[in-house]
Amino acid sequence: MMGRPMYGVGLLQGLRVTLRNMTRRSVTAHYPDVQPDLPPRSRGVIALQEENCTSCMLCARECPSWCIIIDSHKETIPATTEGGRDRSLNVLDRFDIDYSICMYCSICIEVCPFDALHWSPEFAYAEGDIVDLTHDMNRLREWMWTVPAPQALDPGAEVPKEIAAYEAAQSSPEIPGMAE
Amino acid sequence: MNVTEAVFLLFAIVAVVSALLAMTSHQLVHSALWLVVTLGSVAGCFVVMTAEFVAWVQVLVYVGSVVVLVIFALMMTRQPAAGPSAEVTGNRWAAGALGIVAAVGLGATVTAGFRGERIKGQRIGTARSIGDALFHDWVLGFEILSVVLLAALIGAIVISRSGSEH
Amino acid sequence: MSDLLDIVLRCVIVVGAFMTLPLLVGQMEHKAMAHMQSRVGPMKAGAFHGWAQLVADGVKFAQKESIIPAAADNAVFRLAPAVALVPYLVAMVAIPLGPFFGQTDLIGQDLDLGLFFVLAAMSVGVLGSLMGGLGSGNKYSYIGGMRVAAQLMSYELPMVLAAASVAMAAGTLSLVGIANAWEPWWLLAQLPGLIVFFTAGLAELQRPPFDAPMADAELVMGPLTEYGGMRFAMFLLSEYAGIVVLAALTSVLFLGGWAGPWSDQVGWIWSLLKIVVVSFLVIWARVAYPRLREDQVNALAWKVLVPLALLQVTLTTFLVVL
Secondary structure, eight states, rough: OOOOOOOHHHHHHHHHEEEEEEHHHOOOTTTTTTTOOOTTTTTEEEOOTTTTTOOOHHHHOOTTTTOEEEEEEEEEOOOTTTTTTEEEEEEEEEEEETTTTOOOHHHHHOTTTOEEEEOOOOOOOSSSSSGGEOOOHHHHHEEEEEEEOOOOOOTTTTOOOOHHHHHHHOOOOOOOOOOO | OOHHHHHHHHHHHHHHHHHHHHHOSSSSHHHHHHHHHHHHHHHHHHHHOOOHHHHIIIIIIEEEHHEEEEEEEHHHHSOOOOSSOOOOOHHHHHHHHHHHHHHHHHHHHHHHHHHOOOSSSSOOOOHHHHEEEEEEESHHHHHHHHHHHHHHHHHHHHHHHHHOOO | HHHHHHHHHHHHHHHHHHHHHHHHHHHHHHHHHHHHHTSSSOOSSSSSTTTTHHHHHHHHHHTTTTOOOOSSHHHHHHHHHHHHHHHHHHHTTTOOOOTTTTTEEEEEEEOTTTTHHHHHHHHHHHHHHHHHHHTTTHOOOHHHHHHHHHHHHHHOOOOOOOOHHHHHHHHHSSSHHHHHHOOTHHHHHHHHHHHHHHHHHHTTOOOOOOOGGGTTTSTTGGTTTTOTTTTHHHHHHHHHHHHHHHHHHHHHHHSSOOOOOTHEEEEEEEHHHHHHHHHHHHHHHHHHOOOOOOOOOOOOOOOIEEEHHHHHHHHHHHHOOO
């Protein structure tokens, strides 16, 4: 243990620290006049790309807070070719996320196999009535325009397999049925 | 009677009335605060009599310290807004009579000694004149007073320490 | 007739200084304390960096409801802010600012016993906090009042002793006389006295680190707990007026008042500058230091400051006699 410092050293240290702080620029962010500098992958609000959604219900099931409510119905697309099979399609009627319950854990986004849910860094959606904190399908679509591009990969990383598959599909002859 | 004497009379009346209120108030805190007014008026009397140094020392020591000490002692020993202030005992008639006798005696002595004096215009109470008087003419009394105060101080320390050891 | 005009003008100037200087110190406190804590302080009131914050505060306090607790002692409760505030206005009358472009010194009234007058006025202001503590009918105020009584009584003595040492060195009790008699080597000779006076003054004003009576983690707000609205604003104004009076006294007694280059013309500017610097020290001490515990407050007064003040008086006696 080092010996006790001379009486009064702590007093001078306190003065020095406060003076140094005063002479440096304050770190205060002047929020309403200046938008905050949010880090990438900030979790602000969840956006829905409904053309990707197949109503598999994985997000509603996995949500720990049970804040996602999904209603859908099946539609059939008649066969395009003679003797072909009718295609069926799930069409969303209702996709609500209740942000008064949502705990922003990201499980729904991680679990969605079709990349229908995305994070957006928007945070200014406070409401006067708690009922308005449940965002419906259209509002969730609006949030999609604020979703930033995915973060760039580190230099030298390998190309993810989705992009590799897409580039392979571009360069090979067209697979029947994808054009529609 | 000129303006000076009128102001002096005013201060004197305020002092006497507030002293009476201090004595008869039902709440000890009010008594202490009326005491402040009394001491302040006495300081005003001193100023009118050109004894400025004594006046400001009166305010500094009496109003600033002694009354604060009195209020402090009050706070330590009493509830703030309790009922009748002092215990009113059967002795109050004897105490009243003694008080009147003392007042008459003191009043007679002071009147006999200072009757006919007028407040003169010259400044007689400056710090320099009091310092001169104190250290030239009254030095013996000053030193004896300091010994008395020292004895009181040592006595207080002894009493407080012996009280805490038991 | 010009005598009367002179008196009226001096009164107006003193009252004007009393109204504006504490607000300036208050605004400096907001901003300096903020930057010392890496934040910016008021920015919205008034377009330029929130300069009108205290004006806005004044308006806010003026329009508040005046609430008196049911258990409070009415007369004492109502009078306490006035008793806390008026003595500082009275003390400002006797504090000189220095030569004003060759004219006589800027001062309300130069008293022969100016130093004693100012010290006596400051000691009367103590009663305001006490009355607030006693008259609120609230146990936190009561405890705060007890702490106020003990603290302010303890620190009267070192303050008066330190001031007395300067008066001895100057040979007069008049503040103008003391400032005129000042010599630069007094900065060293009266240094213990300066430290004692400044520290005791901080404690008299109940400024942090000596704000045990107002410790808001323990006592809500001490004697000021039940006060709100205009009365609270009066107490706050009295605190900042006290800072101005303390800074002015410190600079006149220990820092030479208006001493400096061209002091015949702009001595009053040097005075104001020194007042601002000492006020900044008061604010700096608030930000840098934690609060002293009640027993530490009293121990500091009686075991450190009084002996130091007595030492200073002894030293001054030697220097004056030799």
